[in-house]
Amino acid sequence: MIDADALKPLFRRWEKRSELSSADREAIAALPVTRRQFPRNAYLVREGEPPRECALLLRGTTCRQKVTVRGARQILSFHIAGDFVDLHNCLLGEADHNVQAITGAEVAVIPKAAIADVTLHHPAVGRAMWLDTLIDSSVHREWVVNVGRRNARSRISHLLCELSLRLQASGLSESLSCELQLNQQDIADATGLTDVHTNRTLHALRRDGLIGLSFRSLKVLDWQGLRNEGEFSERYLHHAA
Amino acid sequence: MIDADALKPLFRRWEKRSELSSADREAIAALPVTRRQFPRNAYLVREGEPPRECALLLRGTTCRQKVTVRGARQILSFHIAGDFVDLHNCLLGEADHNVQAITGAEVAVIPKAAIADVTLHHPAVGRAMWLDTLIDSSVHREWVVNVGRRNARSRISHLLCELSLRLQASGLSESLSCELQLNQQDIADATGLTDVHTNRTLHALRRDGLIGLSFRSLKVLDWQGLRNEGEFSERYLHHAA
DNA sequence: CGTATTGTTGAGCGTAGTCAAAGTTAGTGG
DNA sequence: CCACTAACTTTGACTACGCTCAACAATACG
Numbered sequence: 001m002i003d004a005d006a007l008k009p010l011f012r013r014w015e016k017r018s019e020l021s022s023a024d025r026e027a028i029a030a031l032p033v034t035r036r037q038f039p040r041n042a043y044l045v046r047e048g049e050p051p052r053e054c055a056l057l058l059r060g061t062t063c064r065q066k067v068t069v070r071g072a073r074q075i076l077s078f079h080i081a082g083d084f085v086d087l088h089n090c091l092l093g094e095a096d097h098n099v100q101a102i103t104g105a106e107v108a109v110i111p112k113a114a115i116a117d118v119t120l121h122h123p124a125v126g127r128a129m130w131l132d133t134l135i136d137s138s139v140h141r142e143w144v145v146n147v148g149r150r151n152a153r154s155r156i157s158h159l160l161c162e163l164s165l166r167l168q169a170s171g172l173s174e175s176l177s178c179e180l181q182l183n184q185q186d187i188a189d190a191t192g193l194t195d196v197h198t199n200r201t202l203h204a205l206r207r208d209g210l211i212g213l214s215f216r217s218l219k220v221l222d223w224q225g226l227r228n229e230g231e232f233s234e235r236y237l238h239h240a241a
Numbered sequence: 242m243i244d245a246d247a248l249k250p251l252f253r254r255w256e257k258r259s260e261l262s263s264a265d266r267e268a269i270a271a272l273p274v275t276r277r278q279f280p281r282n283a284y285l286v287r288e289g290e291p292p293r294e295c296a297l298l299l300r301g302t303t304c305r306q307k308v309t310v311r312g313a314r315q316i317l318s319f320h321i322a323g324d325f326v327d328l329h330n331c332l333l334g335e336a337d338h339n340v341q342a343i344t345g346a347e348v349a350v351i352p353k354a355a356i357a358d359v360t361l362h363h364p365a366v367g368r369a370m371w372l373d374t375l376i377d378s379s380v381h382r383e384w385v386v387n388v389g390r391r392n393a394r395s396r397i398s399h400l401l402c403e404l405s406l407r408l409q410a411s412g413l414s415e416s417l418s419c420e421l422q423l424n425q426q427d428i429a430d431a432t433g434l435t436d437v438h439t440n441r442t443l444h445a446l447r448r449d450g451l452i453g454l455s456f457r458s459l460k461v462l463d464w465q466g467l468r469n470e471g472e473f474s475e476r477y478l479h480h481a482a
Numbered sequence: 483c484g485t486a487t488t489g490t491t492g493a494g495c496g497t498a499g500t501c502a503a504a505g506t507t508a509g510t511g512g
Numbered sequence: 513c514c515a516c517t518a519a520c521t522t523t524g525a526c527t528a529c530g531c532t533c534a535a536c537a538a539t540a541c542g
Contacts, residue, residue, distance in 0.1 A: 048476070066386050069472040074386040088375045091368070096379045096477045127332070134329045134374060138337045140381035145307050145315040147389040148433030152530070183488065192389030197530050199490065215488070215539055231310040235289070236337045393498070424520065438498050440522065456507055456520075 002029050002108050006058045009082025009170035014128045016169065016239045027122045031115075033108040038062075038101040044085060045099035051089030053111050057081055060105030061181060065189065066097050075190035077139055078102070078163060082170050088133050090115050103181050135240045142236040147192040150231070152201045155191040158230030160211065162241075164220045165234060169241035176223035183216045205229075243270050243349050247299045250323025250411040255369045257410065257480045268363045272356075274349040279303075279342040285326060286340035292330030294350050298322055301346030302422060306430065307338050316431035318380055319343070319404060323411050329374050331356050344422050376481045383477040388433040391472070393442045396432040399471030401452065403482075405461045406475060410482035417464035424457045446470075 007029060014020060035058070038044055044055060044062060057079050064076040064085075076097060079085050085099050090112050119126030139162075146158050163180055167173040188198040202218070205211045210226050212219035220226065234241065248270060255261060276299070279285055285296060285303060298320050305317040305326075317338060320326050326340050331353050360367030380403075387399050404421055408414040429439040443459070446452045451467050453460035461467065475482060 064382065066382070068386065068390050072390045074389045076382045076385050088378060091372055091375055092379075092479055094476070094479075096479065097382055130371065131332055133378065134332055137329060137374065137378040137381060138333075140378060140385060141305065141307070141317045141338055143385050144317050144381060144388060144433075145309065147385060148315045149309050149313045185488080192385075194531055195489085196491090196532080200530090203490090213489095235335070238333055238335075238337065426520080435499055436521085437500080437523090441498090444522090454521095 002031060002033055002056070002058075004029065006108070007082075009080070009172060010056070012171050013082055013169060013240055016241075017128070017131065018124070020124060020128070024122050024124050027118050027125060031108075031110050031118060033110050036107050036109055038105045038107070040101055040104050042101045042105075043098055044101065044105070044107065045089070045095050045097075047095050047098050049095045051086065051092065051095060051112070053109050054087060054090055054115050055085045055099075055107040055109050057083050057085055058106045058108055061102040062105050063100055063102050063186070063190070064097050065100055073189045074192065075186065077136065077143065078190070080163075080166055080170060081172055084129070084132060087115075087129055088136070102186055131238075132240070135238050138236045138238060146230075152191070152193055152197055153204065154230050155193065156187060156198065156201055156205065156230075157210070157226040157228075158232050159187065159190055160218075160220055161223065161226050161230050161232040162237070164223060165237070166241040177220050179217055179219050181217045243272060243274055243297070243299075245270065247349070248323075250321070250413060251297070253412045254323055254410060254481055257482075258369070258372065259365070261365060261369070265363045265365050268359050268366060272349075272351050272359060274351050277348050277350055279346045279348070281342055281345050283342045283346075284339055285342065285346070285348065286330070286336050286338075288336050288339050290336045292327065292333065292336060292353070294352050295328060295331055295356050296326045296340075296348040296350050298324050298326055299347045299349055302343040303346050304341055304343050304427070304431070305338050306341055314430045315433065316427065318377065318384065319431070321404075321407055321411060322413055325370070325373060328356075328370055329377070343427060372479075373481070376479050379477045379479060387471075393432070393434055393438055394445065395471050396434065397428060397439065397442055397446065397471075398451070398467040398469075399473050400428065400431055401459075401461055402464065402467050402471050402473040403478070405464060406478070407482040418461050420458055420460050422458045 011020065011025060047066065059081055062079045062085055065073055066076065067073050085107065089095060119129060146155050150158065160180065164173065164176050164178050167178050168176055184198050184202065185195045188195045202211065202213060206213050210222045210229065212221055252261065252266060288307065300322055303320045303326055306314055307317065308314050326348065330336060360370060387396050391399065401421065405414065405417050405419045408419050409417055425439050425443065426436050429436045443452065443454060447454050451463045451470065453462055
């Protein structure tokens with residue numbers, strides 16, 4: 001059982017795309033779950049592991065990431081409350097990347113069989129889940145462009161636009177000017193930059209009034225300004241935000 | 242109707258993962274299709290378009306790509322014969338990226354409804370298709386790492402490893418030492434580099450005996466060598482290769 | 483209050499980008 | 513078959529964005 005409050009962000013996001021029946025919602029709420037807490041930086045999933053179950057993020061922020069042979073971390077995407085962190089694992093044989101907590105996080109762990117069951121009896125739910133995995137894919141594509149073809153200032157701006165838009169769309173933030181709980185190393189690893197250069201670029205964005213900076217977090221002050229800097233267009237989110 | 246020969250690469254790839262019944266294969270072969278030819282550089286799909294149908298690549302090479310506001314192209318992945326170029330479009334409302342022919346290409350265009358029908362009556366086919374979209378996602382993740390955290394030499398080596406491995410796995414190449422029909426601009430756009438720097442890096446790889454170069458194509462001479470250079474591991478392909 | 487983590491700053495360097503021009507190759511049409 | 517052209521490749525000179533290394537400062541937290 002998952003309590004209604006915890007499911008709000010998920011339903012809010014899904015209903016931007018299509019209607020869910022109350023039976024569908026109840027089926028989700030009735031899923032057999034185990035709650036688990038993870039401290040900051042803990043691994044929820046490790047690359048190479050055979051997937052056992054599937055986790056819905058209830059609180060906090062997590063990321064997908066890989067670590068190269070030379071030890072560099074590349075963050076591949078972020079999860080916020082209401083996101084499934086490893087839905088793809090229900091079908092794939094082994095995890096191809098790590099999932100790591102950015103802030104302290106709480107998840108609802110759901111057995112693979114229960115997911116299979118709910119998608120079988122509630123096709124709309126299965127469809128919404130498949131759509132989620134397709135949107136993940138679209139987000140990855142946009143990140144390839146971000147890291148491959150934009151400079152440091154644009155990359156960071158783009159990232160901040162995406163996160164604040166998604167937080168607002170899930171109802172986790174009142175407005176587009178939100179507080180993001182990320183340290184500078186996280187931003188560096190998400191944008192393919194070093195921590196030092198990220199620090200300098202963030203200072204430039206603050207100087208220009210686009211963001212505010214504080215310890216382990218930053219505030220989006222001028223979303224439209226960041227949107228211009230990052231050449232941001234929300235198409236790739238497919239109304240997930 | 243698609244002739245058996247044209248379906249070989251698709252089936253060969255799918256059967257690395259799981260068995261298909263002969264009914265499943267026949268259902269695929271019996272799909273109502275329209276064959277279409279595209280010249281080099283033509284667009285098969287344009288970003289923003291509402292998806293009408295779905296295309297299976299029969300011959301040639303195509304790529305997913307996006308063009309930034311400043312006009313830079315970023316290639317997101319390559320398709321080879323036997324790949325569906327826009328399976329995700331069957332569910333998403335509008336294309337989030339372009340699909341462009343790298344070489345002259347021939348595709349089998351399949352109506353969305355026919356895809357929906359075959360997945361309904363042949364769950365194993367639906368599963369294989371969903372798996373394909375999940376593997377696409379995994380490939381995108383690896384590309385984020387490639388572009389975000391590797392230097393020019395490693396990026397190019399990694400790309401060449403992926404392509405030659407996939408060509409061999411599909412039966413389109415006898416060995417891992419295959420000819421790749423790509424010009425240097427394509428390689429640059431796939432790795433987030435400029436054409437000039439790509440040219441210089443390719444020369445270095447040729448000097449070291451890893452590849453051969455010719456006009457609009459290159460030959461993989463030392464796959465293991467490239468594998469080392471590119472920190473390549475095939476896990477992310479999930480036995481699609 | 484001490485310590486680990488995170489953030490900041492400076493100096494120097496190097497990988498990759500930019501601009502420009504010349505050289506090649508394949509294709510086209512005369 | 514050859515001249516012409518467009519696309520592609522190669523080379524050089526110069527630039528710059530972002531990286532590395534290193535030291536120090538600030539913050540949180542036990």
